Amino acid sequence: MTEPLLQVRDLVVEFPTRRGTLRALDKVSFDIAPGEVLGVVGESGAGKSMTGAAIIGLLEPPGRIAGGSIHLRGHRIDNLPAREMRKIRGKRIGAIFQDPLTTLNPLYTVGRQLTETMQTHLDIDAAEARRRAVGWLEAVGIPAAAERVDAYPHQFSGGMRQRVVIALALCAEPEMVVADEPTTALDVSIQAQVIALLKRLTREKGTSVMLITHDMGVIAETADRVAVMYAGRVAEIGPVRSVVKAAAHPYSAGLMASIPPLSHKVDVLPQIDGAMPRLNAIPQGCAYNPRCPHVFDRCKVERPELIPATETRAACWLFDSHAPRERAHV
Amino acid sequence: MSEASPIFEARDLSRHFDVSKPALQRLLAREGRRTLKAVDGVSFAVPRGTTMSLVGESGCGKSTVARLAVGLYEPSDGQALFEGQDLAAARKSVSQRRRMGMIFQDPYASLNPRWRVADIIGEPIRAFGLATGAALKEKVGSLLRQVGLSPADGGRFPHEFSGGQRQRISIARALSSNPEFLVCDEPTSALDVSVQAQILNLMKQLQRELGLTYLFISHNLAVVRQVSDRVGVMYLGRIVEDAPAETLFTAPRHPYTRALMEAIPDLDMAGRERQPVGGEVPSPISPPSGCTFNPRCPLANDRCRAERPALIAARGTPETRVACHAVEEGRDGFEARAAA
Ligand SMILES: Nc1ncnc2c1ncn2[C@@H]1O[C@H](COP(=O)(O)OP(=O)(O)OP(=O)(O)O)[C@@H](O)[C@H]1O
Numbered sequence: 001m002t003e004p005l006l007q008v009r010d011l012v013v014e015f016p017t018r019r020g021t022l023r024a025l026d027k028v029s030f031d032i033a034p035g036e037v038l039g040v041v042g043e044s045g046a047g048k049s050m051t052g053a054a055i056i057g058l059l060e061p062p063g064r065i066a067g068g069s070i071h072l073r074g075h076r077i078d079n080l081p082a083r084e085m086r087k088i089r090g091k092r093i094g095a096i097f098q099d100p101l102t103t104l105n106p107l108y109t110v111g112r113q114l115t116e117t118m119q120t121h122l123d124i125d126a127a128e129a130r131r132r133a134v135g136w137l138e139a140v141g142i143p144a145a146a147e148r149v150d151a152y153p154h155q156f157s158g159g160m161r162q163r164v165v166i167a168l169a170l171c172a173e174p175e176m177v178v179a180d181e182p183t184t185a186l187d188v189s190i191q192a193q194v195i196a197l198l199k200r201l202t203r204e205k206g207t208s209v210m211l212i213t214h215d216m217g218v219i220a221e222t223a224d225r226v227a228v229m230y231a232g233r234v235a236e237i238g239p240v241r242s243v244v245k246a247a248a249h250p251y252s253a254g255l256m257a258s259i260p261p262l263s264h265k266v267d268v269l270p271q272i273d274g275a276m277p278r279l280n281a282i283p284q285g286c287a288y289n290p291r292c293p294h295v296f297d298r299c300k301v302e303r304p305e306l307i308p309a310t311e312t313r314a315a316c317w318l319f320d321s322h323a324p325r326e327r328a329h330v
Numbered sequence: 331m332s333e334a335s336p337i338f339e340a341r342d343l344s345r346h347f348d349v350s351k352p353a354l355q356r357l358l359a360r361e362g363r364r365t366l367k368a369v370d371g372v373s374f375a376v377p378r379g380t381t382m383s384l385v386g387e388s389g390c391g392k393s394t395v396a397r398l399a400v401g402l403y404e405p406s407d408g409q410a411l412f413e414g415q416d417l418a419a420a421r422k423s424v425s426q427r428r429r430m431g432m433i434f435q436d437p438y439a440s441l442n443p444r445w446r447v448a449d450i451i452g453e454p455i456r457a458f459g460l461a462t463g464a465a466l467k468e469k470v471g472s473l474l475r476q477v478g479l480s481p482a483d484g485g486r487f488p489h490e491f492s493g494g495q496r497q498r499i500s501i502a503r504a505l506s507s508n509p510e511f512l513v514c515d516e517p518t519s520a521l522d523v524s525v526q527a528q529i530l531n532l533m534k535q536l537q538r539e540l541g542l543t544y545l546f547i548s549h550n551l552a553v554v555r556q557v558s559d560r561v562g563v564m565y566l567g568r569i570v571e572d573a574p575a576e577t578l579f580t581a582p583r584h585p586y587t588r589a590l591m592e593a594i595p596d597l598d599m600a601g602r603e604r605q606p607v608g609g610e611v612p613s614p615i616s617p618p619s620g621c622t623f624n625p626r627c628p629l630a631n632d633r634c635r636a637e638r639p640a641l642i643a644a645r646g647t648p649e650t651r652v653a654c655h656a657v658e659e660g661r662d663g664f665e666a667r668a669a670a
């Protein structure tokens with residue numbers, strides 16, 4: 001097996017508040033191989049963006065890493081001083097944020113933002129940077145890129161701005177990209193174009209991608225493996241086809257069943273009743289146990305770790321072959 | 331008010347934006363004023379208790395129609411009517427204003443960061459004098475539960491929530507004044523599919539129980555199929571097809587609608603390559619002449635480049651209104667597809 005590009009182990013992120021410390025990520029572990037696209041899905045508020053922010057060293061205070069480790073090509077990066085981390089960010093790990101407005105500077109032209117990023121991180125001169133800036137705008141599907149390179153962000157439509165953000169994240173040719181909902185603001189057609197670009201980069205340059213999205217269509221078409229998060233933990237991780245088509249963990253199965261069908265109209269969409277627990281009220285044992293149709297006694301006491309399930313790894317006691325399950329009488 | 335009368339109607343509705351450079355620059359460059367026709371002569375009606383959806387590429391004018399429909403923009407031309415009354419006039423009355431609401435596309439920009447969630451949700455209730463004191467608190471708590479949050483969340487600030495949780499807060503706020511007509515601009519695109527299912531089911535339940543009417547905007551066509559009675563497909567500020575939802579999905583007529591359906595990602599992982607709609611969206615500042623879709627249309631001919639097609643009943647699917655010469659002339663291959 002090749003050495004993973006990114007290795008996240010038992011990552012814990014906490015928020016100290018007046019009413020006590022909230023644990024937003026609770027022992028999150030996964031690897032991403034070179035050239036691999038890891039899709040990250042799960043309940044909104046499950047900690048997907050938080051995981052991405054921890055990796056690129058941009059957790060918003062008072063949030064802080066309180067345990068575990070993050071390694072990039074075998075080098076630990078979660079405890080680097082801010083200055084060191086800034087060098088990695090952009091150069092080695094690119095980021096596309098959920099909220100595109102925070103990334104672009106309204107006062108600078110799109111071209112200037114691209115060339116400055118490239119000249120900070122790559123050893124190229126101004127003319128080369130400008131040539132490449134136009135190339136990147138073309139790559140993300142901005143028409144007449146040579147003319148529009150001198151435009152300001154507000155002169156672009158929402159979807160075009162999002163594509164500029166994507167170009168910015170990729171232009172320093174990082175080894176890895178954390179993409180948080182990169183295509184949510186885009187219509188299906190431009191989405192297809194952006195996805196094709198990400199796939200080409202992974203194929204040609206071996207870039208790895210952590211792709212956070214709610215769009216299962218995008219996941220199905222782009223990701224190699226998928227991690228499903230719930231209440232700050234990884235509930236299941238495995239090959240994309242297995243997770244989408246044959247999820248083992250009851251939460252992932254419920255999630256996949258909620259995807260609205262395109263082929264016909266249903267009266268009531270399948271839904272998981274109830275809500276994810278608040279961070280200050282995560283139940284003992286399996287965090288999913290209050291909503292789980294298969295819950296049994298052990299689930300309410302002992303927390304399950306990721307163990308081999310049918311085709312994936314799932315944090316669920318149903319798959320513990322060593323301890324035959326005793327179902328609760330309900 | 332009769333059953334069939336629409337709660338909302340757009341009649342030849344337009345909204346133009348002045349996107350000229352500053353006067354001095356214009357003078358130096360010897361160019362005139364430039365107008366962007368974000369919405370350009372749109373007509374449709376939303377009958378009470380039904381859902382009309384708008385779909386189309388980014389920038390085609392969906393959010394602008396949404397803002398016109400709740401009176402956040404004044405029309406440049408044409409009319410927006412609420413129960414047959416001019417919308418601007420209707421909005422002058424507090425009791426009428428309470429009856430319409432909007433869920434905005436951007437959950438980051440639409441919540442006041444300095445207010446606690448309970449105050450954000452309770453503000454319309456207080457403003458319209460619907461409840462005070464304990465009853466107000468009770469109502470806010472039950473709204474929070476309805477959207478899958480807990481009453482205790484009312485004491486927190488928006489920044490303490492994830493993107494999807496913030497969208498649920500804005501949905502609770504929009505529901506708080508018991509509106510009858512709700513404009514929903516991408517209400518669920520920030521949500522995971524299980525919360526999305528909860529919200530869509532809730533919206534449908536409210537419609538069944540209270541007869542709510544929705545104008546719904548989404549680029550997720552599977553979601554649109556689940557909620558809509560009618561669907562309008564927009565292209566460059568105009569409606570190019572308007573059909574009953576089932577007809578639109580089983581027999582799409584406009585070449586653009588058909589291209590849009592081809593671009594949907596494939597969840598079955600059958601290895602089907604997605605077909606993005608070819609070509610770029612033309613500039614809305616200088617749209618192509620005739621049918622604005624003609625530079626991207628496989629069926630375009632000279633007539634398409636010269637003459638703007640009118641939105642008329644489609645041959646073969648008369649409940650569909652479509653703006654396309656090829657459909658009108660019977661050279662869109664519909665009969666052959668229907669026979670196959
Ligand atoms: N400043 C904060 N203080 C307290 N809790 C916070 C803060 N910021 C985020 N959280 C909580 O941390 C959890 C994880 O949030 P995160 O943004 O990672 O969710 P997410 O999985 O990205 O959700 P979405 O899909 O909705 O974007 C949420 O429950 C959120 O309420």
Ligand SMILES: Nc1ncnc2c1ncn2[C@@H]1O[C@H](COP(=O)(O)OP(=O)(O)OP(=O)(O)O)[C@@H](O)[C@H]1O
Pocket residue numbers: 156157158159185347348349366367368386387388389390391392393394395435614
């Ligand atoms: N205040 C404004 N000033 C100038 N142009 C505007 C303004 N608001 C919108 N536009 C332009 O009008 C057109 C339609 O915008 P609108 O926001 O309605 O699109 P949309 O269909 O909602 O797109 P999206 O799917 O990206 O949300 C776009 O070309 C946009 O750039």
Ligand code: SF4
Pocket residue numbers: 249250251286287288289290292293294295296299304315316317318
């Ligand atoms: S561990 Fe128990 S409660 Fe948790 S998902 Fe598995 S069966 Fe359900």
Ligand code: SF4
Pocket residue numbers: 584585586621622623624625627628629630631634639653654655656657
């Ligand atoms: S009118 Fe002509 S160009 Fe426009 S959609 Fe129809 S065939 Fe195509």
Ligand SMILES: [Mg+2]
Pocket residue numbers: 048049050098180492493
């Ligand atoms: Mg997020």
Ligand SMILES: [Mg+2]
Pocket residue numbers: 392393394435515
């Ligand atoms: Mg919009």
